[in-house]
Amino acid sequence: MSRLLGSLFLLMICSAALAETGVAFVHGTGKQTDALNDYWKSEFVNSVKLGLPNSQNHTVINCDFEQYMWDNRAAGCLAQQLLDFINARGITDLVVITHSNGGNVMRWILSNPTWDARYPAIIDKIRWVNALAPSSLGTPLADAVVDGNIFEQALGWLLGYANDAVRMQQVNSMAFYNAEWLLGTAGRPTLPRGFWNVVGTDVETNPLDGDSYCGGYDLNLGLEITQAWLDSCSDGFLECSSQNGAGQLWFFDTSRTAGGEPLSHNQSRRQCFGLDTILRNDL
Amino acid sequence: MTPRKYLILTALLGASFSAAAQVAPSAGMLPLSLPISKDNADFTWLVKAADTAAVSADPGVSVSSQRYWLTVSAGELNKGVQLPATAAGAVIQVAPLGRARDDKVRFDEQSFIINTPRGQSLSLSQASRAVIAADENELVKQTYIGRGITFQLGDNLAGQLHNGGLILQLTDRVAVDTQFLLHVYDRESREKLMASSAQRQYWSSDGFSVDVWLQSADAQKQGAIQAYSDRDIDMIATLVAPDGHRQDAGFYRGDDKLTVQVKPNTIDPQTLRPGQLWEIHIDYRERRGDGEIRRNLRLPLAITERTAQLDGSTRWQDKYTLQTGVSIYQPGRYEVRAHLYHKDAEHRPQPLAIASSAAWLQSSGDILLKVDPKVLNGSAANGPYFIGKLELIDQSRLGKLDVLAETIALPN
Structure with missing residues (x-):
């Protein structure tokens, strides 16, 4: 309901002030130089941006999210790219779409608005954040990677090396950062902008089911393996409780996706089961 | 002046300044990844709810574990390694370490057997709910979680687990000195190791303690909990710095817990890393x-x-600007964050907004906390408004430094 009210309010504002709406795609853990092709895939981005009045008003962020969220290579880089985009396109109404750990970096900016003099100007322009499978409460898989001092290539595309971002996303570490440095979790003050969660609830890897191939069968199979470490409700990388641990629930995957299909952690950044259309219609 | 030279200079200035300060911290050079901006910033936003406890008091930290891990060699695995697990469903992984991970060590279901206290010798498929071998696909081969082999103990072993008598034995031929990590997540166990600390954050000069105990659901149910002084326990407690530096921590046994102690002034300030735990x-x-x-x-x-x-x-400079005095021991970027309240129809205080202002301070002085009246006026709440808590935050080194829990009314 509050999303609906927000949309109506925005509609009025837009009509009055002719808002310039834009969308930014913020990737998850990893050091990206071509996130459009390597992280999101262009068909996903191209489909979502069709919801914009001016489809040029989109940006795909490329930053180093192997660092702690507050690091200038992470939040500092994100802030600069968002600000450059806002200034270059005259954006007055920004929807930010994050995936996984990108939600944490975005939440750092929203939670610490004066940490960097660039932050207030960015937050002022944000309508809301659509957080796809955010790792808000961390993941036991990050703990498993760090347990026993395993500093090596871990979880492939999910976690990369056991870097600072992996250490940060351990469950107990995120509990600390949520309690001290981040807003929006239970019992903490509200974030200055809405943070709406899309929660992936399962991984399907039936080789005879074409749905299992959306986003890449091998990647989904890897996620089914990781589920041994997780609760029964998980997207293969994050438990549902973590994905919905900060901000507000937008929807659980099966309630809105085509055919009621679950979104694995890989699929929640891909053109699978109508996710792109849902995001497009939200712009 | 390059940023690096500037940082060194500010660090040196901080050192000389701190020598005369009431609290004398060491001079730490600000990492380049942290904010060095001298531009002031102000932001006010409405809040729907706030946890006053989270601001006014540090509630401490509690964690639990149903995991353990150890490094074992192929030689040890060939002889058989005891596999303490207390419940079926335990997730067990054997993953190659160090150079072994590049040595194309590949396991499958036939690589191991599990010997039970009843003298059975079971294959992994017989002993497990599920077995996941590393070489099922290219992605999994490259990943830690998928590397080596992972299996989940089957329900048929439940009756043989209570004494920890399972032996995991490697049957493949692997160089005896090859190292592996044996990681056990006893996820359905009723035995959890618990630890808690009274605070989440300590000053580097503080001493502190951490309580440790094994929460045994069955023993609790039976009222059969032994005093720790009477139990056969080996425990090692280690304090680990963010840079990996380790130091042993002593502990003593009480009736119902073990208490780890870190003595005051044992932390080398040079090992502190902003924000890192x-x-x-x-x-x-x-x-x-x-x-x-x-x-x-x-x-x-x-x-x-x-x-x-x-x-x-504190002094109101105008209706919406609060001059807040700060004693500075190290130069840096500091934030004052005010939690604003109003009173509802029943005169109960309700959280309304947060106002935050940050500035670079070279020495003791004031931070001007600016409350944005447009934000307050945009709320449904009517005044009068008041500040319920005022926090001081070191943005340069990520430290929560101080809380003033006094009511400060906004001027009419």
Whole structure:
């Protein structure tokens, strides 16, 4: 309901002030130089941006999210790219779409608005954040990677090396950062902008089911393996409780996706089961 | 002046300044990744709810573990390694370490057997709910979680687990000195190792303690909990710095817990890393009958320096600008964050907004906290408004430094 009210309010504002709406795609853990092709895939981005009045008003962020969220290579880089985009396109109404750990970096900016003099100007322009499978409460898989001092290539595309971002996303570490440095979790003050969660609830890897191939069968199979470490409700990388641990629930995957299909952690950044259309219609 | 030279200079200035300060922190050079901006910033936003406890008091930290891990060699695995697990469903992984991960060590279901106390010798498929071998696909081969082999103990072994008598034995031929990590997540166990600390954050000069105990649901139910002084326990407690530096921490046994102690002034301030957490590592083994319960646990803590504090002085410069006095021991970027309230129809205080202002302070002085009246006027709440809490935050080193929990009314 509050999303609906927000949309109506925005509609009025837009009509009055002719808002310039834009969308930014913020990737998850990893050091990206071509996130459009390597992280999101262009068909996903191209489909979502069709919801914009001016489809040029989109940006795909490329930053180093192997660092702690507050690091200038992470939040500092994100802030600069968002600000450059806002200034270059005259954006007055920004929807930010994050995936996984990108939600944490975005939440750092929203939670610490004066940490960097660039932050207030960015937050002022944000309508809301659509957080796809955010790792808000961390993941036991990050703990498993760090347990026993395993500093090596871990979880492939999910976690990369056991870097600072992996250490940060351990469950107990995120509990600390949520309690001290981040807003929006239970019992903490509200974030200055809405943070709406899309929660992936399962991984399907039936080789005879074409749905299992959306986003890449091998990647989904890897996620089914990781589920041994997780609760029964998980997207293969994050438990549902973590994905919905900060901000507000937008929807659980099966309630809105085509055919009621679950979104694995890989699929929640891909053109699978109508996710792109849902995001497009939200712009 | 390059940023690096500037940072060195500010660090040196900080050192000389701190020598005369009431609290004398060490001179730490600000990492380049942290904010060095001298531009002031102000932001006010409405809040729907606020947890006053989270601001006014540090509630401490509690963690639990149903995991343990150890390094084993192929030679040890060939002889058989005891596999303490207390419940079916335990997730067990054997993953190659170091150079072994590049040596194309590949396991499958036939690579191991599990020997039971009843003399059975079971294949992994017989002993497990599921077995996941590393070489099922290219992605999994490259990943830690998928590397080596992972299996989940089957329900058919439930009756043979209580004494920890399972033996995991490698049947493949692998160079005997090849190292592996054996990681056990005893996820359906009723035995959890617990640890708690009274605070989440300590000053670097503080001493502190961490309580550790094994929560045994069955023993609790039966009222059969033994005093720790009477139990056969081996425990190692280690304080681990963010840079990996380790130091042993002593502990003593009480009736109902073990208490790890870190003495005051044992932290080298040079090992502090802004925002990065320290950890108490616990390696716990308790023998019961012929078996044992093993757990490893890591409890995170923040250790910071007191680089500044509120001096207690506040004065309204105008209706929406609060001059807040700050004593500075190290130059840096500091934030004052005010939690604003109003009173509802029943005159109960309700959270309304947060106002935050940050500025670079080279020496003791004021931060001007600016409340945005447009934000307050945009709320449904009517005044009068008041500040319920005022926080001081070191943005340069990520430290929560001070809280003033006094009511400060906004001028009419």
